[in-house]
Amino acid sequence: MIVLKNLELASGERVDIEIDGDTIALIGNSKLSGIDCSGLLALPGFVDLHTHLREPGFEESETVLSGARSAAAGGYTTIFAMANSYPVADSAEAVEWLARHSSSLPIEIRPIGAVTKGLAGDELAELRAMANSAAEVRVFSDDGMCVSDEQLMRQALTLTREFGGLIAQHSQHPEQTVGSQMNAGALAIELGLVGWPAAAEEQIIKRDIELALELDAQLHVCHLTTAGAVDIVRWAKAKGARVTAEVTPHHLMLDEELVRSYDPVFKVNPPLRRAEDARVLSEALVDGTIDIVATDHAPHSQEKKECEWQNAAFGMVGLENAASVAQEVLIESGASDWNRFVEVMSSKPAEIGKLNADLSLAVGSLANLALVDPSERRTITPQTHSKSRNNPFRGRELPGKVVHTIYRGTFSKRDGEVQFG
Ligand SMILES: [Zn+2]
Incomplete structure (x- = not known):
C-alpha cells in the first residue's frame, strides 16, 4: 500500500491518495500515514503518442531501456514507439519483439506498426497481422516518411477502419521538400538553406x-x-471528419530565428516555423483544434548531431521537458487550466491510441500518476536520461518539475530519481 498525503488535484481539490497493488483505492481523507506530498499536483501519468526509441538498429542513440528511463523522468507511464527502427516494425514478429522486450519495464511501451513495408512507400505492411498479434497494434505510421502515394493511403485507411485502427501521418510532400533544411521564406534565403514550404505539409493534410x-x-x-495546417484541421473537424492532431513542444515554443546560429540542435523535421505559427499552434492547443502534445522524441548520437548543419540528422529529444512546455503554454500564459493540461498530456492521447485501461484519477483506476511540483522553475540541461543530448531547450528556464512517477502502483521515479535501469 502506498499512501500519498496532501496532494492537489487538477480541479484544485486537496486530497490523500491510497494505492493498493496497481489500483487507486482511495481519493479523499486517508487515516493512514504516508508520503507527504504538500505542494505537489497529482496528475494521471502522461501518454506520448510519438516517441522514437532507436532499438533495434541504432542503439548508440537510444535503447528501449534508456528511452523508458527518459520517459519515466518526464512523468510518462505510456509511450508509443514509432516504427522506424532497423529492422522496421512492419510485421507481427517485430511488434511482438518490442512488446515482449519492454514488458518487464515500469512503463507501458506500445508499438506503432509501419504502414508500408520497410517504410519504402511501395506496398502495405502486414497491418492486419500486426493488429491481430499479441502486441494488438492499433496505430500505424511511416513517421519520418510520408505515405505520399494516394492509392496506398486509401488502402491503409480502409483497412485500419475495418479493425478500429488509425493512420498517423507524417505530412510532407516528398517532391516539394527535396533537400529541404529549414522553413521556406526570407530567412532561408538569407541563410542560404533550402526551404521547406508550408504547402508541402498542408497539401498532404488536406x-x-x-x-x-x-x-x-x-x-x-x-x-x-x-x-x-491549423485552419485545415479546424475546417475538417467542423465537417465531422474523424481527425485528430498533435503538436510538439518545440513547435509550440521555438521558431526559425534559432536557425541563425546554424546550431544543428535546432534542425528538425518538420522544421521550426515562424514565431507567428508557434503562436497560432498554442492558441489551437488551448481551443481544442489541436488535440494533444506529442514529443516526437528523436534522439541522435553526438556523431550524427554535432557536425555542420547540412550533414546533421533531423530531430530533437523531448520526453523530459514536454510537461514543462505544456505548463508554460497552457498554465503560465493564463490561457487555460490543469484540466486541459490533463487532456493534452494524458487522456486524449490515451483515447487516440486506444489504450484499454482507465487512466483517469478515480477509485478503481490503474495507479498511473505523475506528481508534479508546478511552482518549481528549472534550467534545462543537455544531460538527461536519454542516451542523446540533442535538447533544443537546453539553457532555457522552464516551469514545473516531475517529482514522482508511479506506474501500476510502483515508483518508476521517486524524489527526482529514476528507479530502474
Ligand atoms: Zn515525423
Missing part, C-alpha cells in the same frame, strides 16, 4: 482529410507546424 471523410476512416496528423 488530401488525407478528404480521404478520411470519404472513407469514414480515422486519421491522426502528426506534428503539425503551420497556421495554415
